[in-house]
Amino acid sequence: MEKVLCILLILLLTVDNVSFAKTVNTNQPYTYENMTNDLERINQEYGGLKVKKIGETHFGKDIYAIRLGKGKKNIVLIGAHHGREWITSMLLMKKLEVYAAMYKREKKLGPFSTDILDDVSIWFIPMLNPDGVAIQQNKLELFPKKHLKKVISMNDGLDNFERWKANGVGIDLNRQYPAGWRELSDGPKNPSYQFYKGNKPLEAKEVRALTKFIRTINPEIAVAYHSAGREIFWNYKNGKHLKRDKRIAKKISLLTHYRLAKPPKHATGGGFTDWFITTYHRPAMTIEVSPLVGETSPPLSVFETEWERNKYVGLSLAREAKLLLKQK
Numbered sequence: 001m002e003k004v005l006c007i008l009l010i011l012l013l014t015v016d017n018v019s020f021a022k023t024v025n026t027n028q029p030y031t032y033e034n035m036t037n038d039l040e041r042i043n044q045e046y047g048g049l050k051v052k053k054i055g056e057t058h059f060g061k062d063i064y065a066i067r068l069g070k071g072k073k074n075i076v077l078i079g080a081h082h083g084r085e086w087i088t089s090m091l092l093m094k095k096l097e098v099y100a101a102m103y104k105r106e107k108k109l110g111p112f113s114t115d116i117l118d119d120v121s122i123w124f125i126p127m128l129n130p131d132g133v134a135i136q137q138n139k140l141e142l143f144p145k146k147h148l149k150k151v152i153s154m155n156d157g158l159d160n161f162e163r164w165k166a167n168g169v170g171i172d173l174n175r176q177y178p179a180g181w182r183e184l185s186d187g188p189k190n191p192s193y194q195f196y197k198g199n200k201p202l203e204a205k206e207v208r209a210l211t212k213f214i215r216t217i218n219p220e221i222a223v224a225y226h227s228a229g230r231e232i233f234w235n236y237k238n239g240k241h242l243k244r245d246k247r248i249a250k251k252i253s254l255l256t257h258y259r260l261a262k263p264p265k266h267a268t269g270g271g272f273t274d275w276f277i278t279t280y281h282r283p284a285m286t287i288e289v290s291p292l293v294g295e296t297s298p299p300l301s302v303f304e305t306e307w308e309r310n311k312y313v314g315l316s317l318a319r320e321a322k323l324l325l326k327q328k
């Protein structure tokens with residue numbers, strides 16, 4: 001009997017305080033359909049989400065932004081600019097679910113109180129590039145037949161798409177923003193599975209939808225999640241607020257144990273973070289999850305570790321946003 005009690009006690013003590021948040025299945029590749037189903041279920045279970053369609057992809061998929069919290073001010077977390085980086089969608093959906101669950105129960109997550117969401121809301125955009133994710137996951141039946149030949153030719157004739165990074169029409173969404181776009185000269189000159197910057201900035205519908213949405217919500221801090229490399233990029237062209245931005249990036253580095261990227265001598269430009277920093281003069285970060293894996297999606301086996309490293313990032317940045325607002 002004593003033994004049984006002992007085991008029970010150990011079980012109770014080791015149960016993760018978020019073990020009830022079980023909608024997001026992290027044991028299989030994360031698809032657009034998984035995301036839309038999970039969104040519905042999370043909203044049914046916890047409520048309090050504002051789900052907004054912010055635009056459409058080139059092949060007609062709705063792009064979603066979800067607000068959690070009652071705060072009038074906000075921050076934004078964006079996943080899957082790139083097709084092969086759907087693990088960032090999984091990460092953001094898990095984060096949305098866990099935060100929604102804790103917020104409803106008025107509980108803390110580790111050292112972070114979800115009360116902060118009464119002051120600062122978090123907007124989640126888990127999957128900016130559903131077309132690219134679908135191609136990477138080999139779901140070619142979702143595209144018009146006549147487009148398939150093009151997809152294969154943009155992939156150098158290969159019918160294995162695991163390295164696919166671009167959107168559905170072969171534009172690299174993180175080389176599309178009007179910040180140093182002109183100087184981007186190292187990529188292909190035509191649509192491709194990666195690195196094609198397009199004919200002009202904001203040509204891709206996904207990027208137009210996102211920039212328009214960002215203008216309407218006017219966030220205090222923005223994060224774009226990518227893979228891979230366990231690294232945080234936090235500045236662009238030595239802007240005015242280096243000290244402030246480095247201090248905030250350092251906090252995220254301490255939480256995630258990802259290294260802070262050294263500011264490069266020649267900024268590459270064209271990325272979301274570059275655009276946000278130059279447009280708003282507010283902090284933005286590109287967070288690269290997972291160890292380096294080459295030109296493919298990180299394996300599911302890294303998810304748990306990356307989740308543990310990233311689970312406080314949203315609440316921590318909401319707190320930073322509130323502090324920044326106080327200083328104004």
Ligand SMILES: [Zn+2]
Binds near residue numbers: 174225
């Ligand atoms: Zn990326």
